[in-house]
Amino acid sequence: MLGAIEAGGTKFVCAVGDEKGNIAARVQIPTTVPEETMPQVFEFFKQYDIEAIGIGSFGPIDVNPESPTYGNITSTPKKGWRDYPFVKAVNEAFPVPVGFNTDVNAAALGEAAYGAARGLDSCLYLTVGTGIGAGAVVQGRLLQGHSHPEMGHILVRRHPNDVYKGKCPYHDDCLEGLAAGPAIEERWGEKGINLVDRAEVWDMEGCYIAQALMQYILIVSPKKIILGGGVMNQTQVFSSIYKYLDEQLNGYITLPPLSEYIVRPGLGDNAGITGSLLLARQALQVKKLI
Amino acid sequence: MLGAIEAGGTKFVCAVGDEKGNIAARVQIPTTVPEETMPQVFEFFKQYDIEAIGIGSFGPIDVNPESPTYGNITSTPKKGWRDYPFVKAVNEAFPVPVGFNTDVNAAALGEAAYGAARGLDSCLYLTVGTGIGAGAVVQGRLLQGHSHPEMGHILVRRHPNDVYKGKCPYHDDCLEGLAAGPAIEERWGEKGINLVDRAEVWDMEGCYIAQALMQYILIVSPKKIILGGGVMNQTQVFSSIYKYLDEQLNGYITLPPLSEYIVRPGLGDNAGITGSLLLARQALQVKKLI
Numbered sequence: 371m372l373g374a375i376e377a378g379g380t381k382f383v384c385a386v387g388d389e390k391g392n393i394a395a396r397v398q399i400p401t402t403v404p405e406e407t408m409p410q411v412f413e414f415f416k417q418y419d420i421e422a423i424g425i426g427s428f429g430p431i432d433v434n435p436e437s438p439t440y441g442n443i444t445s446t447p448k449k450g451w452r453d454y455p456f457v458k459a460v461n462e463a464f465p466v467p468v469g470f471n472t473d474v475n476a477a478a479l480g481e482a483a484y485g486a487a488r489g490l491d492s493c494l495y496l497t498v499g500t501g502i503g504a505g506a507v508v509q510g511r512l513l514q515g516h517s518h519p520e521m522g523h524i525l526v527r528r529h530p531n532d533v534y535k536g537k538c539p540y541h542d543d544c545l546e547g548l549a550a551g552p553a554i555e556e557r558w559g560e561k562g563i564n565l566v567d568r569a570e571v572w573d574m575e576g577c578y579i580a581q582a583l584m585q586y587i588l589i590v591s592p593k594k595i596i597l598g599g600g601v602m603n604q605t606q607v608f609s610s611i612y613k614y615l616d617e618q619l620n621g622y623i624t625l626p627p628l629s630e631y632i633v634r635p636g637l638g639d640n641a642g643i644t645g646s647l648l649l650a651r652q653a654l655q656v657k658k659l660i
Numbered sequence: 661m662l663g664a665i666e667a668g669g670t671k672f673v674c675a676v677g678d679e680k681g682n683i684a685a686r687v688q689i690p691t692t693v694p695e696e697t698m699p700q701v702f703e704f705f706k707q708y709d710i711e712a713i714g715i716g717s718f719g720p721i722d723v724n725p726e727s728p729t730y731g732n733i734t735s736t737p738k739k740g741w742r743d744y745p746f747v748k749a750v751n752e753a754f755p756v757p758v759g760f761n762t763d764v765n766a767a768a769l770g771e772a773a774y775g776a777a778r779g780l781d782s783c784l785y786l787t788v789g790t791g792i793g794a795g796a797v798v799q800g801r802l803l804q805g806h807s808h809p810e811m812g813h814i815l816v817r818r819h820p821n822d823v824y825k826g827k828c829p830y831h832d833d834c835l836e837g838l839a840a841g842p843a844i845e846e847r848w849g850e851k852g853i854n855l856v857d858r859a860e861v862w863d864m865e866g867c868y869i870a871q872a873l874m875q876y877i878l879i880v881s882p883k884k885i886i887l888g889g890g891v892m893n894q895t896q897v898f899s900s901i902y903k904y905l906d907e908q909l910n911g912y913i914t915l916p917p918l919s920e921y922i923v924r925p926g927l928g929d930n931a932g933i934t935g936s937l938l939l940a941r942q943a944l945q946v947k948k949l950i
Contacts (some may be wrong), residue, residue, distance in 0.1 A: 430913070492805040501780035509801060515782040521915060524875050527817055540912040585814050589879050591805035622830040623720070623810060 372654070373415050373423040373464070374646035376473060377456070379448060379457065379500060382407060383643050384414045389651050391484045391644045403450035403457070412463045422657070423460055424469040426476025426642050429503070430560025431456070433471055433518050441470050447539075467657040468650030473497075473642050475505030475512045475519075477598060478634070480645030482507040485636030487594040495641065496521070496594035497599035502546040506590055513590070522546040526581040529574045531558075549578040551601050561602055575601070576610020583611065583632065584618050585627070595632045598641060602634070661756070662944070663705050663713040664936035666763060667746070669738060669790060672697060673933045674704045679941050681774045681934045693740035694749070702753045712947070713750055714759040714939030716766025716932050719793070721746070723761055723808050731760050737829075753866040763787075763932050765802045766793030766811075769924070772797040772937030775926030777884040784882035785931065786811070787889035789871065792836040796880055803880070812836040816871040819864045822847075839868040841891050852891055855882060865891070866900020873901065873922065875906050877915070885922045888931060892903030892924070 371394070376383040378401060385396040395418075399410045415423070426512050430446065441457025466614045471479075478495035487493030487507070496504040502522030506513040513519055523544045534557040536543030537550070547553060554562045558571055563572045583595060601607070612628040625631055635641045661684070666673040667809040668691060685708075689700045705713070720736065722729045731747025739825055747760050761769075768785035777783030777797070786794040792812030796803040803809055813834045824847040828837030837843060844852045848861055855861045873885060891897070902918040925931045 508798060508803065508805060511799060513798065513880065515798060516877075516915070517881050517885045517913065519881055520878045523912060524878050525817060525871060525908070527815060540910045541908070581815060585875050586879060587806075588810045588814050589876060590803065591807050591809055593806045618815070618831070620830045622813060623807065625806070 371418045371420055372647050372650040373418070373420045374424045374643050374650055375411060375423065375427075375460075376476065376646050377425060377427040378473060378642075379428050381484075382411060384411055385643050385647065386415070386418045387647045391480065391647050392590060393640070393643065394556060396643065401448075402407055404454050405450070409460060415464060415599065416629055420464055422467040422469070422638040422654035423464060424458050424476070424646040424651070424653060425460065426471060426473040426646040427456060427490075428480070428525055429472050429518065430520065431470070431472060431518065431624070434516075441468075467650075467653035469646075469651075469653035470651055471512060471514075472503065472505055472518045474503040476513075476645030476649055477641040478505035478507050478596070478645065479512060479642075479648050480641040481594075481596050481635055483639055483648055484644055486596050486633050488636065490593045491563070492593040493596060493597060494586055494590060494594075495596045495635075496579075496586075498550060498597065498601040499599035500551050502550045502582075502599075504586065504607055506586075506592055508590065508592075509631040512604070521582070521586065522550075524582060524585055525565060529577045531570070532574060545578060545582050549582075549601075554601065566606070570602060572607045573610050576607050577614050579607065580611045580614030580618060583615055587619075587623070596635050596641070597632065598635045605634070608632070661708045661710055662894045662937050662940040663708070664940055665713065665715045665717075665750075666766065667691070667715060667717040667934050668763060668932075669718050672701060674701055675933050676705070676708045676710070676808060681770065681937050683930070683933065683937070686933065691738075694744050695740070696745060698749060701839045705754060708759065710754055710756055712757040712759070712940040712944035713754060714766070714941070714943060715746060715750065716761060716763040716936040716938040716939065717746060719762050719808065720810070721760070721762060721808065723804060731758075734903050737880065751766050757940075757943035759936075759941075759943035761802060761804075761939055762793065762795055762808045764793040764936030765933030766803075766939055767931035768795035768886075768935065769802060769886075769938050770931040770933075771886050771925055772925055773938055774934060775931055776886050776923050778926065780883045782881075782883040783886060784876055784880060784884075785789040785888060785925075786869075786872070786876075788840060788887065788891040789889035790841050792840045792872075792889075796876075798880065798882075811872070811876065812840075814872060814875055816868050819867045821860070822864060827829055829909045835868060835872050839872075839891075840864055844891065856894065856896070862894060862897045863900050865894075866897050867904050869897065870901045870908060873905055877909075877913070886925050886931070887922065888925045895924070898922070
């Protein structure tokens with residue numbers, strides 16, 4: 371049996387399943403502080419005979435296996451989780467191989483294996499919710515270099531009607547600062563879910579997401595783009611994204627029809643936990659190789 | 661003996677060398693039309709016993725091995741080269757394995773193997789000259805998905821003092837439209853080489869390059885960034901790049917000291933041709949595997 375943890379800022383999803391991504395059991399645990407959350411995580415897994423655990427975590431995290439702080443959550447503002455040695459803690463409770471990556475990289479992996487990008491060796495998964503983050507599979511492997519991507523903080527040009535200052539504590543009006551859920555709420559005075567009929571809201575949101583996708587496409591050239599997260603449940607934003615992206619690219623590169631190229635997750639809300647299961651599988655395979 | 665072609669918009673560099681990237685002989689041929697240029701290319705290689713040829717080409721090109729037009733230059737405005745079947749033509753003259761990628765991907769490969777990123781499995785090579793393009797090595801392999809990257813056309817925010825409209829025929833004021841050599845010349849009325857003492861020129865140039873690097877870093881997270889091309893010979897631009905990048909990232913991610921992280925090519929003008937030699941080596945290795 372494989373174990374999977376999708377560690378999010380508000381909740382942890384834990385699951386057990388098989389090597390094909392099938393989930394046998396799952397549980398949700400509120401994200402409070404490690405001393406409260408983690409014992410419940412371990413309690414869940416203790417019911418099973420676990421061979422490996424995969425973690426898709428909120429970030430930033432240290433994913434460099436050669437780093438002394440590998441496996442840690444690093445500079446999060448989230449109380450109690452800063453510098454938390456996630457992999458070490460899991461390994462102390464369960465001495466099995468542990469795979470560790472970002473929640474969005476896990477989701478990209480899940481979608482490439484069993485979701486909307488099934489059969490492709492490349493995809494990009496963007497989540498737009500409380501924050502904005504993205505992960506990517508490139509030539510069959512998770513995109514990673516000096517560190518994991520931080521695609522939510524790229525710079526965008528302002529929509530001409532947008533006077534909102536932006537909400538990112540580091541960059542003010544980067545993508546996350548202008549287009550994540552809290553920015554929508556602060557700019558318009560209401561949560562996005564209460565703004566469904568305000569066309570100008572989703573026109574502006576589409577303008578920002580499209581700019582981000584343009585950069586991702588020109589830089590990474592993914593074979594499929596998957597848009598998840600709470601804000602993307604407002605599916606009226608897709609037509610705005612297609613319109614702006616088409617205008618901006620202006621025929622420079624050849625892409626599949628945008629409505630087939632930029633899609634919703636094939637696994638729905640299970641992309642991240644399925645991908646975490648695959649991180650467990652990879653960790654087990656690496657162990658078997660050694 | 662391995663053969664290498666660095667196919668640029670103004671000249672072709674052809675070389676022969678060994679599997680370690682050592683160049684034994686080289687020649688330059690003006691890029692006119694294929695009927696004139698290619699016979700001279702073939703004439704050069706006929707002097708040697710060639711086992712494989714690597715091509716690093718100006719683009720856009722078709723690098724998808726499953727595409728019916730694989731190996732072609734595609735939508736270039738360059739007279740005579742549009743839809744030119746580059747790999748096919750080389751293969752007809754020399755029935756040996758042929759490696760094919762972009763000039764900037766070849767340069768990234770050369771720099772990762774023997775240049776400024778030696779010993780790293782990841783780097784990004786950006787050239788700023790007549791055009792702007794970039795290639796990257798990620799986890800030891802060239803970055804490629806739906807197609808090769810087109811990083812020169814990403815969107816940037818305008819420098820507050822810049823009223824120049826931009827020169828890109830597709831996007832007006834994308835990175836290439838604002839920061840390539842022809843844009844510098846048209847904006848300031850002189851070639852960059854005659855503007856060495858005008859601090860405002862290089863401040864603005866650094867502002868644009870830094871924005872591009874910020875996007876590349878947040879999206880690909882390369883372990884080293886290498887800046888080549890004619891405009892980058894104006895090394896006074898580096899301090900402006902460091903200043904703007906530092907301001908923009910604002911401590912959000914941890915990077916090595918910028919003066920070690922963002923550097924000039926270790927192979928000088930030989931990055932592209934050395935990388936092309938490595939593309940030949942890879943093509944030969946693939947053949948031996950089959």
